[in-house]
Amino acid sequence: xxxxxxxxxxxxxxxxxxxxxxxxxxxxxxxxxxxxxxxxxxxxxxxxxxxxxxxxxxxxxxxxxxxxxxxxxxxxxxxxxxxxxxxxxxxxxxxxxxxxxxxxxxxxxxxxxxxxxxxxxxxxxxxxxxxxxxxxxxxxxxxxxxxxxxxxxxxxxxxxxxxxxxxxxxxxxxxxxxxxxxxxxxxxxxxxxxxxxxxxxxxxxxxxxxxxxxxxxxxxxxxxxxxxxxxxxxxxxxxxxxxxxxxxxxxxxxxxxxxxxxxxxxxxxxxxxxxxxxxxxxxxxxxxxxxxxxxxxxxxxxxxxxxxxxxxxxxxxxxxxxxxxxxxxxxxxxxxxxxxxxxxxxxxxxxxxxxxxxxxxxxxxxxxxxxxxxxxx
Amino acid sequence: xxxxxxxxxxxxxxxxxxxxxxxxxxxxxxxxxxxxxxxxxxxxxxxxxxxxxxxxxxxxxxxxxxxxxxxxxxxxxxxxxxxxxxxxxxxxxxxxxxxxxxxxxxxxxxxxxxxxxxxxxxxxxxxxxxxxxxxxxxxxxxxxxxxxxxxxxxxxxxxxxxxxxxxxxxxxxxxxxxxxxxxxxxxxxxxxxxxxxx
Ligand SMILES: Nc1ncnc2c1ncn2[C@@H]1O[C@H](COP(=O)(O)OP(=O)(O)O)[C@@H](O)[C@H]1O
Ligand SMILES: [Mg+2]
Ligand SMILES: [Zn+2]
Numbered sequence: 001x002x003x004x005x006x007x008x009x010x011x012x013x014x015x016x017x018x019x020x021x022x023x024x025x026x027x028x029x030x031x032x033x034x035x036x037x038x039x040x041x042x043x044x045x046x047x048x049x050x051x052x053x054x055x056x057x058x059x060x061x062x063x064x065x066x067x068x069x070x071x072x073x074x075x076x077x078x079x080x081x082x083x084x085x086x087x088x089x090x091x092x093x094x095x096x097x098x099x100x101x102x103x104x105x106x107x108x109x110x111x112x113x114x115x116x117x118x119x120x121x122x123x124x125x126x127x128x129x130x131x132x133x134x135x136x137x138x139x140x141x142x143x144x145x146x147x148x149x150x151x152x153x154x155x156x157x158x159x160x161x162x163x164x165x166x167x168x169x170x171x172x173x174x175x176x177x178x179x180x181x182x183x184x185x186x187x188x189x190x191x192x193x194x195x196x197x198x199x200x201x202x203x204x205x206x207x208x209x210x211x212x213x214x215x216x217x218x219x220x221x222x223x224x225x226x227x228x229x230x231x232x233x234x235x236x237x238x239x240x241x242x243x244x245x246x247x248x249x250x251x252x253x254x255x256x257x258x259x260x261x262x263x264x265x266x267x268x269x270x271x272x273x274x275x276x277x278x279x280x281x282x283x284x285x286x287x288x289x290x291x292x293x294x295x296x297x298x299x300x301x302x303x304x305x306x307x308x309x310x311x312x313x314x315x316x317x318x319x320x321x322x323x324x325x326x327x328x329x330x331x332x333x334x335x336x337x338x339x340x341x342x343x344x345x346x347x348x349x350x351x352x353x354x355x356x357x358x359x360x361x362x363x364x365x366x367x368x369x370x371x372x373x374x375x376x377x
Numbered sequence: 378x379x380x381x382x383x384x385x386x387x388x389x390x391x392x393x394x395x396x397x398x399x400x401x402x403x404x405x406x407x408x409x410x411x412x413x414x415x416x417x418x419x420x421x422x423x424x425x426x427x428x429x430x431x432x433x434x435x436x437x438x439x440x441x442x443x444x445x446x447x448x449x450x451x452x453x454x455x456x457x458x459x460x461x462x463x464x465x466x467x468x469x470x471x472x473x474x475x476x477x478x479x480x481x482x483x484x485x486x487x488x489x490x491x492x493x494x495x496x497x498x499x500x501x502x503x504x505x506x507x508x509x510x511x512x513x514x515x516x517x518x519x520x521x522x523x524x525x526x527x528x529x530x531x532x533x534x535x536x537x538x539x540x541x542x543x544x545x546x547x548x549x550x551x552x553x554x555x556x557x558x559x560x561x562x563x564x565x566x567x568x569x570x571x572x573x574x575x
Binding site for chain 1: 487488489490494495496523524526527530531534
């Protein structure tokens with residue numbers, strides 16, 4: 001699939017921008033702060049309904065405006081689909097497909113698939129556990145849009161649960177009893193959703209691990225990459241857990257932490273506290289791997305993401321690739337590896353400060369940005 | 378931003394459910410241009426509704442008298458109660474003509490983030506209605522979303538030990554949505570196919 005057209009209205013620095021594309025490589029060149037990443041961020045948002053840079057909508061909306069709109073024409077097997085997202089704060093986005101408003105925003109996740117590789121991806125390896133959870137959840141959602149629903153329901157139950165725990169902590173006697181029986185009602189649904197998400201994460205991790213390891217070995221043969229899911233709700237994760245076993249373990253775990261949860265007023269166990277460990281030759285990547293090794297692994301992760309999406313039955317055709325400011329960070333060998341993937345991808349969007357940062361054999365169409373606007377193609 | 382009278386009109390309209398700032402502005406200017414009589418009528422019906430409409434003493438549905446139209450109707454089956462979140466759900470279910478019993482309007486759903494716990498709903502009043510043993514079945518028709526389901530589970534746990542049969546609407550309702558938005562046919566089918574909770 002490829003983008004034929006992209007229009008931005010009040011998306012970040014772009015008050016009004018209309019671009020047309022053909023398949024192949026498309027580069028945005030310009031100095032820092034010109035709005036290059038803003039353009040490719042919009043492309044990623046269109047596909048995943050989340051940004052690769054921020055977790056809230058507010059920064060995406062131009063500071064002079066109340067909402068932002070991204071519109072794109074997507075060509076898939078010679079049929080064009082138009083998708084339009086109006087991004088707002090405080091309520092859910094308004095999305096139309098071929099000008100028809102849809103009520104379930106999740107449905108739009110089926111249409112476009114985009115994989116973005118950006119310096120922010122180093123956070124997967126160097127950042128907090130939340131970055132690794134976000135990474136596995138994003139891939140899981142790309143592979144199976146149903147996961148978006150599980151995640152938003154789970155967020156909501158978690159909020160209800162935390163709010164209950166906070167108020168229950170301040171109550172006593174009969175009132176606390178009522179709060180605890182209310183808690184058990186939400187727990188029932190929470191455990192079900194939590195188990196569904198964990199089951200998907202474990203499955204996706206097993207699929208990802210060998211592909212990441214293979215991509216890493218293309219650059220650094222004989223090095224071994226392993227991924228380990230480290231749950232908060234069981235001491236040692238047994239292999240091949242069934243969903244029922246996950247449910248049972250979660251149920252036991254919430255009983256275990258009940259007193260502490262009531263004391264502290266927050267949920268202490270579950271998928272929102274799980275960790276995914278990345279290991280290079282048995283050593284944790286975080287804290288041990290060198291800068292270069294970390295970049296190589298981040299690249300391998302993204303290539304694996306792309307491979308998995310290509311192989312998936314749910315995505316009809318190959319995803320679009322976005323490479324935001326990454327070539328300047330990669331050495332020749334890694335650039336070569338990335339170029340092979342670019343060559344096999346129908347459409348790739350690339351941002352860079354200057355042409356010298358890009359491989360000379362890249363080719364494709366170039367847009368230059370100056371003074372915050374696209375000045376020439 | 379508008380100031381003075383027009384500003385406060387826009388602000389008040391903006392507080393209505395489903396009305397954002399843009400619509401509030403549009404409505405305010407429509408009011409300014411409309412016939413005076415039409416606007417007087419509108420203002421009067423708002424005041425009158427607020428003055429006259431109360432809640433039914435038995436089921437807490439909106440009513441102009443002590444008992445609502447449904448609770449007054451001798452043809453309604455006293456053995457079945459359908460528990461709903463809001464009065465507007467009563468209207469939605471009445472449209473299906475599937476249900477011949479009486480209602481119980483809980484006044485919302487359990488939602489700790491909104492500060493609504495079981496004691497803030499009319500659950501005690503429901504239990505009181507079951508005390509004389511006339512009612513044999515309670516259909517829990519809360520919204521098919523997280524809070525509605527939680528409320529249903531909570532109610533079920535209270536009701537089953539009392540010896541009444543408890544049922545939930547059959548699936549097929551749009552999940553995550555509001556009961557009132559389900560079309561008549563879907564809602565009617567959900568009623569017919571309701572399943573008993575053991
Ligand atoms: N919501 C917003 N409203 C207006 N300008 C914004 C907004 N968000 C970001 N910007 C501006 O966009 C610029 C950064 O754009 P970006 O695409 O990240 O630059 P680059 O070309 O280096 O990739 C900054 O100057 C920033 O002030
Ligand atoms: Mg940038
Ligand atoms: Zn009544």
